[in-house]
Amino acid sequence: MRQLTEDLKTAGRALGFDLVGVAEAAPAYGVERLRAWLDAGRQGAMAFMGRTASLRGDPRHLLPGCRSVVAVAVSYRSALPASTSHPDDDRVWVSRYAWGRDYHRLLKGRLVELGRWLGNRVPGCRWRTTVDTAPILEREWAARAGLGWIGKSTSLLNRRLGSELFLGTLLTDQQLLPDDPVPVHCGRCTACLDACPSQALVAPGQLDARRCVAYLTVEHPGEVPGELRRAVGAMIAGCDVCQEVCPWTRRAPADIHPDLQPTPHRYRPRLADLERLAEDEYRSWRRGSPLNRIPYVRFRRNLALARENMTGRYGSQP
Numbered sequence: 001m002r003q004l005t006e007d008l009k010t011a012g013r014a015l016g017f018d019l020v021g022v023a024e025a026a027p028a029y030g031v032e033r034l035r036a037w038l039d040a041g042r043q044g045a046m047a048f049m050g051r052t053a054s055l056r057g058d059p060r061h062l063l064p065g066c067r068s069v070v071a072v073a074v075s076y077r078s079a080l081p082a083s084t085s086h087p088d089d090d091r092v093w094v095s096r097y098a099w100g101r102d103y104h105r106l107l108k109g110r111l112v113e114l115g116r117w118l119g120n121r122v123p124g125c126r127w128r129t130t131v132d133t134a135p136i137l138e139r140e141w142a143a144r145a146g147l148g149w150i151g152k153s154t155s156l157l158n159r160r161l162g163s164e165l166f167l168g169t170l171l172t173d174q175q176l177l178p179d180d181p182v183p184v185h186c187g188r189c190t191a192c193l194d195a196c197p198s199q200a201l202v203a204p205g206q207l208d209a210r211r212c213v214a215y216l217t218v219e220h221p222g223e224v225p226g227e228l229r230r231a232v233g234a235m236i237a238g239c240d241v242c243q244e245v246c247p248w249t250r251r252a253p254a255d256i257h258p259d260l261q262p263t264p265h266r267y268r269p270r271l272a273d274l275e276r277l278a279e280d281e282y283r284s285w286r287r288g289s290p291l292n293r294i295p296y297v298r299f300r301r302n303l304a305l306a307r308e309n310m311t312g313r314y315g316s317q318p
Helices: 002-014 031-039 047-051 103-121 138-144 191-195 213-218 226-232 271-275 279-286 296-311
Strands: 019-024 068-075 127-130 165-172 201-203 235-237
Touching (some): 002 103, 031 047, 068 103, 103 165, 138 165, 191 201, 213 226, 235 296, 279 296
Antiparallel strands (some): 068 165, 127 165
């Protein structure tokens, strides 16, 4: 078991994963907290969270007979300046996770290769991969596998790589040697809570998605509530503020993966250029990125709100 686990980790790192850890498959600790979050309505319009809550409670629902969860992470941190550091009000902000290639495909491909490696090593073993869209509490499993801890911002934090991490899992019916969780290293720091532009972090480790700029620009289908409109600022797809101010993320290495280099047209694009895009041109602009969750009508809404905030023209708010 020990040798198989070490060899699996070595194979994962060779495939390009920065962090690879193992946790024993078991009921998720966070399922009750998830249910309380749902009962409070903090998921907003993300109805799928409620529909899949029971599945998220145990990885064995996704892979019957699952005995181990292999958690992986890849850093996407870039040395390009933060969203809060640009005085140029002609440019808008797209979250860092969407600057480069679609991480879903990138991680999925590598995880499938890792699963095939395991299948060759242990003929007949069963495995399944998950990346973001599957109903599993990925941050919890990453923390249980020793990749880091869940910080006050609700993001997974690693002492070396910070929080700008793509996460995925490989579920398997093989018994692997689990890693020990790491201690929480947030201390007294409240930088993420203090900097959140919309006060969506209502307490350490508690996020009200209905107020989160990332949710409002990506998932929220209607008009942005009046009291939150200015908080969105010039952000048209996601928000990185709570990560930008985190001391662990600020000191993390950047640009360590050449295949995740930013695409220039999605880094600080000019608002006027985006406003000229027809729907087919918008689809070309987002192609190959994880921005497919933002339909054209929502994209236009976000641009209009950014224009409103950047020009200071505030009319009657809905």
